[in-house]
Amino acid sequence: AQKITQTQPGMFVQEKEAVTLDCTYDTSDPSYGLFWYKQPSSGEMIFLIYQGSYDQQNATEGRYSLNFQKARKSANLVISASQLGDSAMYFCAMREGSEVQEYGNKLVFGAGTILRVKS
């Protein structure tokens, strides 16, 4: 079974509007972490935001916020006030296990969503 599911292969958003990129996950481990990365056409992976499974509040980083619904196992990324430079591939990823483990923990990535911001 897929551990990370991103159901939107591609999305369009008008500049200055908000957009939500969907991500659902599957794990039986009570301790896990959820990540969002941005990959522009240059290929570099840019870390955007992180949510730990025990975090009480939704993570926010500038224009990025993570809508974490634990019971539904979803971790959607919300980008507010979209900019042309936001056009890129976006990946949701999950790390199972505690963050304090010395070795590991490997990330499992979703298939990604290509976001195009229109002017």
Add this chain to the structure above:
Amino acid sequence: GAVVSQHPSRVICKSGTSVKIECRSLDFQATTMFWYRQFPKQSLMLMATSNEGSKATYEQGVEKDKFLINHASLTLSTLTVTSAHPEDSSFYICSARGGDTTYEQYFGPGTRLTVT
């Protein structure tokens, strides 16, 4: 801080030859490094996890004799693609994780390998 470099950024090699890709953590000690492979418009697939001073752990389906990984120091891991074939052409990305409690993996800029 937390910069990871990869060298080379692009490489073209002939079928049957070997190519080495370096991954360096520039300003922190990386106890664990990860190697990923990415085909065009697809996701990152983890190939192997390497811990400094020990043998790499390969994911299922990854040939360890073809993709040799060495993590000789806390700042350097290398991936050698041996006897490369055109189907090995891909984007290879490394990431590194420090030995502290940080949750984050820091990614290198990637290496685009083309085998002709």
